[in-house]
Amino acid sequence: MDFFPWIIGAVILIVVELLTPGGFFFACLGIGALLAGLSVLVLPVWTSWIVFFVISVAALYSIRPMARKLFASTPKKSNVDALVGQKAWVTEPIAPPELGMVKVDGEIWRSEAGEPIPKNTWVVVVAVKGTRLEVKK
Numbered sequence: 001m002d003f004f005p006w007i008i009g010a011v012i013l014i015v016v017e018l019l020t021p022g023g024f025f026f027a028c029l030g031i032g033a034l035l036a037g038l039s040v041l042v043l044p045v046w047t048s049w050i051v052f053f054v055i056s057v058a059a060l061y062s063i064r065p066m067a068r069k070l071f072a073s074t075p076k077k078s079n080v081d082a083l084v085g086q087k088a089w090v091t092e093p094i095a096p097p098e099l100g101m102v103k104v105d106g107e108i109w110r111s112e113a114g115e116p117i118p119k120n121t122w123v124v125v126v127a128v129k130g131t132r133l134e135v136k137k
Contacts, residue, residue: 031063083133084126087122088123089103097112115136
């Protein structure tokens with residue numbers, strides 16, 4: 001009979017976790033409540049609280065960091081920011097201070113460099129400066 005309050009509590013905690021944005025706090029408490037409810041079947045009733053606290057704390061310190069790492073999102077680069085670090089093909093030579101031309105992902109860009117770079121060479125995009133790309137060998 002003491003089994004049902006723990007299971008109902010576990011279900012409520014899991015539902016609260018699903019409705020709140022991601023800390024995994026209530027899910028860890030829900031796991032503790034579920035195992036406390038199961039422990040009532042084989043252990044004395046008073047031990048269910050000990051099981052709840054021990055399992056909840058253990059879940060908070062072990063499952064929560066892994067879950068946060070697993071579901072962490074990294075912002076993706078878009079538009080011109082995605083060009084930095086990509087390879088580019090020099091279509092017109094770059095002779096500082098004159099600008100040259102490079103081709104990146106099928107697009108032609110004006111480019112500058114700190115050193116002369118001949119035509120038909122691979123370079124790496126270092127930065128985007130307005131409508132120009134800064135490149136290096």
